Amino acid sequence: xxxxxxxxxxxxxxxxxxxxxxxxxxxxxxxxxxxxxxxxxxxxxxxxxxxxxxxxxxxxxxxxxxxxxxxxxxxxxxxxxxxxxxxxxxxxxxxxxxxxxxxxxxxxxxxxxxxxxxxxxxxxxxxxxxxxxxxxxxxxxxxxxxxxxxxxxxxxxxxxxxxxxxxxxxxxxxxxxxxxxxxxxxxxxxxxxxxxxxxxxxxxxxxxxxxxxxxxxxxxxxxxxxxxxxxxxxxxxxxxxxxxxxxxxxxxxxxxxxxxxxxxxxxxxxxxxxxxxxxxxxxxxxxxxxxxxxxxxxxxxxxxxxxxxxxxxxxxxxxxxxxxxxxxxxxxxxxxxxxxxxxxxxxxxxxxxxxxxxxxxxxxxxxxxxxxxxxxxxxxxxxxxxxxxxxxxxxxxxxxxxxxxxxxxxxxxxxxxxxxxxxxxxxxxxxxxxxxxxxxxxxxxxxxxxxxxxxxxxxxxxxxxxxxxxxxxxxxxxxxxxxxxxxxxxxxxxxxxxxxxxxxxxxxxxxxxxxxxxxxxxxxxxxxxxxxxxxxxxxxxxxxxxxxxxxxxxxxxxxxxxxxxxxxxxxxxxxxx
Amino acid sequence: xxxxxxxxxxxxxxxxxxxxxxxxxxxxxxxxxxxxxxxxxxxxxxxxxxxxxxxxxxxxxxxxxxxxxxxxxxxxxxxxxxxxxxxxxxxxxxxxxxxxxxxxxxxxxxxxxxxxxxxxxxxxxxxxxxxxxxxxxxxxxxxxxxxxxxxxxxxxxxxxxxxxxxxxxxxxxxxxxxxxxxxxxxxxxxxxxxxxxxxxxxxxxxxxxxxxxxxxxxxxxxxxxxxxxxxxxxxxxxxxxxxxxxxxxxxxxxxxxxxxxxxxxxxxxxxxxxxxxxxxxxxxxxxxxxxxxxxxxxxxxxxxxxxxxxxxxxxxxxxxxxxxxxxxxxxxxxxxxxxxxxxxxxxxxxxxxxxxxxxxxxxxxxxxxxxxxxxxxxxxxxxxxxxxxx
Numbered sequence: 001x002x003x004x005x006x007x008x009x010x011x012x013x014x015x016x017x018x019x020x021x022x023x024x025x026x027x028x029x030x031x032x033x034x035x036x037x038x039x040x041x042x043x044x045x046x047x048x049x050x051x052x053x054x055x056x057x058x059x060x061x062x063x064x065x066x067x068x069x070x071x072x073x074x075x076x077x078x079x080x081x082x083x084x085x086x087x088x089x090x091x092x093x094x095x096x097x098x099x100x101x102x103x104x105x106x107x108x109x110x111x112x113x114x115x116x117x118x119x120x121x122x123x124x125x126x127x128x129x130x131x132x133x134x135x136x137x138x139x140x141x142x143x144x145x146x147x148x149x150x151x152x153x154x155x156x157x158x159x160x161x162x163x164x165x166x167x168x169x170x171x172x173x174x175x176x177x178x179x180x181x182x183x184x185x186x187x188x189x190x191x192x193x194x195x196x197x198x199x200x201x202x203x204x205x206x207x208x209x210x211x212x213x214x215x216x217x218x219x220x221x222x223x224x225x226x227x228x229x230x231x232x233x234x235x236x237x238x239x240x241x242x243x244x245x246x247x248x249x250x251x252x253x254x255x256x257x258x259x260x261x262x263x264x265x266x267x268x269x270x271x272x273x274x275x276x277x278x279x280x281x282x283x284x285x286x287x288x289x290x291x292x293x294x295x296x297x298x299x300x301x302x303x304x305x306x307x308x309x310x311x312x313x314x315x316x317x318x319x320x321x322x323x324x325x326x327x328x329x330x331x332x333x334x335x336x337x338x339x340x341x342x343x344x345x346x347x348x349x350x351x352x353x354x355x356x357x358x359x360x361x362x363x364x365x366x367x368x369x370x371x372x373x374x375x376x377x378x379x380x381x382x383x384x385x386x387x388x389x390x391x392x393x394x395x396x397x398x399x400x401x402x403x404x405x406x407x408x409x410x411x412x413x414x415x416x417x418x419x420x421x422x423x424x425x426x427x428x429x430x431x432x433x434x435x436x437x438x439x440x441x442x443x444x445x446x447x448x449x450x451x452x453x454x455x456x457x458x459x460x461x462x463x464x465x466x467x468x469x470x471x472x473x474x475x476x477x478x479x480x481x482x483x484x485x486x487x488x489x490x491x492x493x494x495x496x497x498x499x500x501x502x503x504x505x506x507x508x509x510x511x512x513x514x515x516x517x518x519x520x521x522x523x524x525x526x527x528x529x530x531x532x533x534x535x536x537x538x539x540x541x542x543x544x545x546x547x548x549x550x551x552x553x554x555x556x557x558x559x560x561x562x563x564x565x566x567x568x569x570x571x572x573x574x575x576x577x
Numbered sequence: 578x579x580x581x582x583x584x585x586x587x588x589x590x591x592x593x594x595x596x597x598x599x600x601x602x603x604x605x606x607x608x609x610x611x612x613x614x615x616x617x618x619x620x621x622x623x624x625x626x627x628x629x630x631x632x633x634x635x636x637x638x639x640x641x642x643x644x645x646x647x648x649x650x651x652x653x654x655x656x657x658x659x660x661x662x663x664x665x666x667x668x669x670x671x672x673x674x675x676x677x678x679x680x681x682x683x684x685x686x687x688x689x690x691x692x693x694x695x696x697x698x699x700x701x702x703x704x705x706x707x708x709x710x711x712x713x714x715x716x717x718x719x720x721x722x723x724x725x726x727x728x729x730x731x732x733x734x735x736x737x738x739x740x741x742x743x744x745x746x747x748x749x750x751x752x753x754x755x756x757x758x759x760x761x762x763x764x765x766x767x768x769x770x771x772x773x774x775x776x777x778x779x780x781x782x783x784x785x786x787x788x789x790x791x792x793x794x795x796x797x798x799x800x801x802x803x804x805x806x807x808x809x810x811x812x813x814x815x816x817x818x819x820x821x822x823x824x825x826x827x828x829x830x831x832x833x834x835x836x837x838x839x840x841x842x843x844x845x846x847x848x849x850x851x852x853x854x855x856x857x858x859x860x861x862x863x864x865x866x867x868x869x870x871x872x873x874x875x876x877x878x879x880x881x882x883x884x885x886x887x888x889x890x891x892x893x894x895x896x897x898x899x900x901x902x903x904x905x906x907x908x909x910x911x912x913x914x915x916x917x918x919x920x921x922x923x924x925x926x927x928x929x930x931x932x933x934x935x936x937x938x939x940x941x942x943x944x945x946x947x948x949x950x951x952x953x954x955x956x957x958x959x960x961x962x963x964x965x966x967x
Contacts, residue, residue, distance in 0.1 A: 009903060010895045012770040016907070017891040020914040024880050027918070030925045034835045035873040042836020049833065050849050194622070194852030 051190040051206070052118065052199075054081075057146035058184030060168050061213030063161060063175075066255075066451070069222040070152060072161055072175070072267075077148040078130025079123040080141065082112050085196050087140035097121055097141070100133050123166050124148045144189075149175075151267035157225050158264040159296035160256075160396065160449065171270075172294050174218065174449055177395050181453045181462075184213030214461060218449040219255035224248055224566050232262040232540075235558050239545035245298050245428060246562065251436035251528060251537040254445035254466060256394075257566075258538075261297050270294070300398045302425035303541075306511030307362045307551070308526045309421030309431070314359060314484065315438045316382035317370040318477045325480060327355045335365035337416045342368060345510075359484045360492025362508065364420045371419030372412060379415055380407050386472055387444045388426060392433045393467070394447045402426045421509065428524075432539045435526050439485065439505065439534050441478045444469035486531035489556075494525065496556035499563045502572070503531035506559065508551035513544065520544045525555035529563055535572055538562055598959040601889040605937065605952050608882055609642055609945075612863075612938035619851045619866040620859035620940065634859055634940050641700075641942030645949030652953025653960070657902055660954075664718035667711035668743075674704035675746040691751045692943075705756035706947040708743050712760055713767070713908030713951070715739070720771040721901045727771045736771065740764035755933045759915050766911035767904060814929035828926050830855040831865035835876075835925065842872030859940040861932050864924045879938070883917045893959045902958035909951040912936075 034042075063072035080101065087093060090112050097112075098105040101122050111119050125133075127145070134143045149164040162173020169183065170176035187210030192200045232244040248258035263274060273289055281289070295301065317323040333349030334341050344350065344364045350357075358366035371379055383389060383404070391399045403425040405414050417423040429447055437444040446466035453462045473481075485505035488494045494506045506527035513520040523545055528537035540558040548554060616638050621631035630636075677683065677693045684692040684701055692701040719739060726732040740760055748757035769778050796808040797815065813825035821829050834850035837843070848869045851858040858866050868876045887910055894906035913936045920935040922928045934941050936948055 008773045009770055009900070012773075013891050013894050013903070013907060013910075016766055016770065016911070016914075017887055020887055020918065021884055023918050024884055024921075027921045027925065027927065028877060028880060030922075030927050031835070031868070031873055031876050034832065034925060035839050035868065035876075038832075038836045039839040040836075042833050043839070046833040046837040046849065049854065050852075192849070195854045200849075200852065 050192050052193045054118065054142070054144060054189040054191065056144070056187040056189060056207075056210045057168055058186050058210035059147045059212040060149060060164065060184060061182040061453075062215045063182075064215055064217045064454075065220045065222040065225075066218070066257075067221065067223075068217075071157065071218075071220070071222065073150045073152060074147040075150040076127050076145055077123075078125045078127055078133075079120060079144045079146055080125055080130065080133060081118050081120045081144070083118050083140045083142060083199075084112075084114070085140075085198050087112065089139070093138050093141055096133070096136055096138065100129055101125060118142070149267075153222070153226070154266050154268055155264040156222070156229065157220060157259065158267045158270075159261050159294065160220065160259045161267060163267045163270040173296070173396060174216065176397050178216050178450060178453075181216060182213040185211040187211075212456065215454045215456060215458075217451045217454060219250070219257065219451050220259070220449060221257045223569065225258040225260065227565055228258040228260045228562060229262065229264065231558055231561055232260045235540075235542060235554075236262050239542055239547065239554060241542045241546070242544040243297060244543065244558075245541045246538065246558070247298055247428060247432050248536060248538045248562070248566070249432055249436060249447060251440040251445070251534045252443075254433065254436070254447045254468075255451070256447055256449050257536065259296070259298060259449075261295075263293075265293050296396060296398075297543075298428040298541075299394060299396050300400055300427075302400050302403055302427050303522055304422050304425055304511045304514070305431050306421040306509035306522070306524065308435070308507045308509040308524055308539075310359065310362065310367050310419075311435050311438060311481065311485065311507050311526070312382075312386060312388070313367050313370055313379075313419045314355070315386075315473050315477055315481050316374055316379060318480055319382070319473045320374055320378055322373040323355050323370055325354060325356050325484065329353060329355065329358050329363070329366035329369055331358075331363050331365045333365075335368050335416070337368065337372070337412050340413050340416075342416055356484050356487050357492075359507075360488050362488075362493050367420045368416040371415050376407070376410050376412075376415050379418070380410070383418075386434050386437065387469065388430065388434055392427075392429055392447050394429055395450050395464075399429070400427050402430060421511065428539055428541055432526065432537060435507075435539075436528070436534070436537045437472055439478060439482050439528055439537070441475050442471050442473040444472045482531055482534070485528075489527065489531075493552045494527070494556050496552055497525055497527045497560050497563075499529065499560055499567065502529050502563065502567055504529045504560075504563060505531035505534070506556070508556055510549060510551045521549040523549050523551040523554040525551050525559050527556070527559040527563065529567055530572060536563075536566065536570060596959060596962045598889060598893060598956060601886065601893070601952070601955065601959070604882055604886045604889065605949075608879075608886070608937035611879070611882075612945075613638060613642070614845070615863055615867055615870075615938060616859045616940050618846050618848065618870060619863055622852050623858070626853075637942060638940055638945070641945055642949075645946040648946065649949040649953035649956070652950055653956035655957060656961070657905060657954055657957040660714055661718055661901065664715045668715040671704070671708035671711035671743055672746065674702075674707055675743070675750050678704060678751055689752060691753055701943065703756075703941075703943045705747050705751060705753055705760075706943045708747060709756070709760055709763065709912055710947055710951060712740055712743060712763060713905060713912065716764060716767045717901055717904035717908060720767065720904050721899075727768075728773060733768065733772060733774075733777065736768045737764070753932075755919065755931045758919070758931075759912065759933070762915040763908055763911045766915075767908050770907045771904065810929045810931075814926060817926060824930065827856050827862065828923075828930050831862050831924050832926055834862075834865040834869035838869035838872050840873045842868070842870050842875055845870050857932075861920065861934055861939060862924060863939050864921055864935050867938075868924075880921070883913070883936075887914055890955060893955060893962070896962045897958050898961040898963065902961065906955050906958050909955050912951065913948070 059074045062070050065071055094105055094109045094112050098108040108121060111121050130143045160173055162175035163171055164175055165171050170179045188208045190206040194200060228246040228248060232246050236244045244262050246258060246260040249256050330352045331344055331350040333347050334343045350361050350363045389402055391401055405424060414423060433447050445468050448466050450464045452460050452464060454460050482505055485507055486503060489497045489504045489506045494508045497504055497506045504527055506525060509524045511522045513522055523542045524540060526539045528534040538559050540555045542554050545554050613635060617632060617635045620634040624633040625631040678690045682693045683690050684694050686692060692703050695702050720727060723732055744757045744761050747753050747760060793811055796811045809824045813820035817825035817829040830850055834855055848866050850869055851866055855862050867879060890906050890910040894903045897903035897906060916933055916936050919933045923930055923933060934944055
């Protein structure tokens with residue numbers, strides 16, 4: 001019996017051993033699964049856990065003008081941050097950082113004492129300041145270099161170029177529209193740390209290099225832009241105007257050569273309000289003031305174009321065949337439309353005149369007659385055909401839409417006022433584009449700045465195409481319009497726009513700002529040259545000039561001076577040569 | 578030549594007198610040495626941060642280990658029947674020590690009150706460790722005393738009821754589920770060996786598996802909303818990544834370590850997870866650091882050492898001079914096997930997380946001392962094996 005006992009005991013002990021060995025074998029299998037099949041999954045998760053990221057900003061692409069002049073560049077700046085767990089002397093850090101960075105000690109202390117793995121104290125710190133902080137050699141303080149946008153010409157084309165924010169993202173202007181090309185891809189510095197965020201020294205750093213953004217070449221000409229800015233600034237001062245805008249465009253392609261809106265602002269200090277304004281107002285009021293300062297009036301705001309719009313009425317009349325240059329109109333100084341009496345600006349009237357002279361004199365009753373001869377349906381369809389109802393599609397953000405009567409609400413009185421440029425609103429860029437399309441042979445072009453995207457070596461990566469709608473007026477109508485408008489400058493109301501030795505066409509306008517009777521006017525002049533083959537078209541708008549306010553006397557000389565300088569510069573030969 | 582022949586002959590004669598299991602001793606010493614290396618690797622970073630002494634844990638473990646080895650040698654040289662008379666005393670001492678953790682003698686650590694301070698020495702003792710040893714001794718004596726009565730139904734139930742008071746004490750007073758499971762497991766294994774029956778145990782095993790499955794099913798279907806602490810552990814076990822900030826945290830960190838170690842490991846001392854990411858890296862979770870640093874091959878080597886250890890103990894138990902010796906060895910074997918299996922299963926997330934240390938390798942003074950005393954008992958049993966019977 002004792003022997004039997006022994007045998008079953010042995011069997012049972014063997015069973016236990018085999019059972020345990022079997023379980024161990026199962027755990028083998030589990031381990032093989034974890035270390036072979038799941039290794040990649042857990043390694044990735046573990047690496048994510050062990051590494052702390054610090055991002056390296058990518059250099060943003062530059063913005064170059066048509067001649068390769070750099071309008072927006074990058075400069076090296078520093079970002080100062082603290083690593084909470086590496087701080088040894090927080091009080092000293094607070095003191096030095098608040099002193100060097102011009103921040104309040106409370107603000108810095110809050111950031112320093114915040115328990116995060118890495119807290120940014122300030123970005124876009126000047127390199128000299130960053131170097132100085134680095135020299136203190138404070139434990140737990142990190143100074144990383146990155147890039148900041150820098151605009152070499154400060155105020156030049158500020159409302160066109162736009163600026164960037166703290167993370168180098170575009171905020172307004174071209175910087176926003178071409179963000180995807182300019183921004184680049186930020187890199188990362190990966191530091192291996194323990195669970196508390198303290199760096200493991202032996203492990204070193206891993207860098208993922210940033211990819212720099214691409215350069216943007218724009219059609220703007222720095223020289224034309226700066227000359228136009230100079231002219232606008234002088235005019236604004238001389239006429240004590242609220243603002244002056246000058247637009248210069250190539251009428252054949254829609255390339256914008258200049259876009260000036262004075263007062264401009266300093267792109268390197270975009271948050272600085274001019275003349276110390278906004279010092280004692282709330283954040284919201286300050287933001288409103290800033291938004292106003294950043295507004296590009298030529299694109300974001302609409303106005304009543306006034307007599308410059310007669311170009312459109314005349315072109316529609318000629319195209320429809322309701323008038324020719326020989327059509328005669330009689331102006332007694334007013335015209336009666338339905339029950340309304342609409343006055344001409346010359347109270348005595350222009351008398352009998354052919355259509356060319358009507359335009360030269362900018363005669364309201366004659367143009368109202370053209371509008372009435374066209375009728376509401378025709379006029380409205382030309383308005384749409386010329387593209388006036390749509391936005392121009394310029395590559396700047398926030399283009400304002402046309403404010404126009406609904407067709408079903410239009411009567412003859414409304415038609416009459418529209419015919420000479422009142423009772424509706426369009427943007428200056430819309431007026432310029434439409435006028436350019438009429439004189440360039442009838443091709444509705446898209447105004448634009450962006451030409452192409454290049455890499456840093458200047459190799460073109462992508463060229464931009466813009467839509468062109470052909471045949472909005474016939475070549476014949478276009479030629480007639482060029483002749484009429486040349487006559488306006490040669491002998492008519494736009495004679496102050498005449499440039500010695502060049503054939504210039506144009507049209508003046510003096511419009512009242514709304515509400516009427518406020519005594520405020522907008523003087524404008526649209527001019528193009530050479531008149532027989534326009535290569536440049538420009539629009540000057542002077543907002544609320546003091547003293548003389550007629551477009552022919554205020555705005556036309558601005559364009560004259562502009563053309564006197566830029567036509568030779570652009571290599572447009574005078575007909576004398 | 579003649580000299581050598583006589584030497585061989587003398588050796589053979591000596592061997593017939595007594596047997597010393599050097600392979601068992603070697604395996605234990607290897608595991609202890611390996612454990613020290615791993616404890617240093619896993620704990621030095623934290624030890625330096627907390628105590629400015631990288632070998633803080635290493636030193637404490639080394640001292641406990643030396644005391645343990647001395648005790649082991651002493652126990653190994655005392656005939657094991659000497660302990661028979663202390664069986665009842667051991668049982669009652671175990672019963673008496675556990676409630677002491679609630680007195681001012683109790684020491685709290687990691688939010689659990691499981692230790693008592695021995696006055697004068699300054700050493701902490703875990704009553705659960707005493708209870709394990711006490712239970713092995715008591716059940717071995719019981720089996721011998723009951724003789725053939727073990728085979729009756731009554732004997733079977735008596736044997737299973739004897740450990741329950743201690744198990745209940747450990748579970749309820751020290752909130753130590755894992756020690757309770759281990760004590761119960763040891764008891765069941767010893768009863769299994771003592772009884773010639775299989776059927777009962779298969780039924781018990783099947784019922785246990787079914788109960789666990791039902792429990793898990795209930796917890797999962799109720800979403801763990803009302804089950805509290807324990808059911809959250811079950812949910813974290815099933816989806817550690819979904820509970821990464823709660824109960825699944827430690828397990829997930831262990832899996833990161835095992836997974837990122839891969840097949841060949843990162844190399845000794847190169848663990849990243851020991852840098853405060855993995856809680857208890859030198860203790861319950863040391864196996865995951867072994868996996869991270871030495872890879873699958875290091876882990877398999879450790880498991881093989883444990884299998885060899887169990888094999889040696891099986892050989893000793895099968896050849897023990899009498900039933901008492903065999904039962905003692907079976908108890909120790911069960912203790913080490915259960916603890917090693919549960920530890921590796923927890924670390925690899927094969928079962929829900931519960932605090933169990935890896936025998937001989939994990940940091941923990943009283944654990945290693947009692948394990949070495951148990952090895953001393955096994956060696957003592959081995960010494961009385963008559964080689965001629967082999």
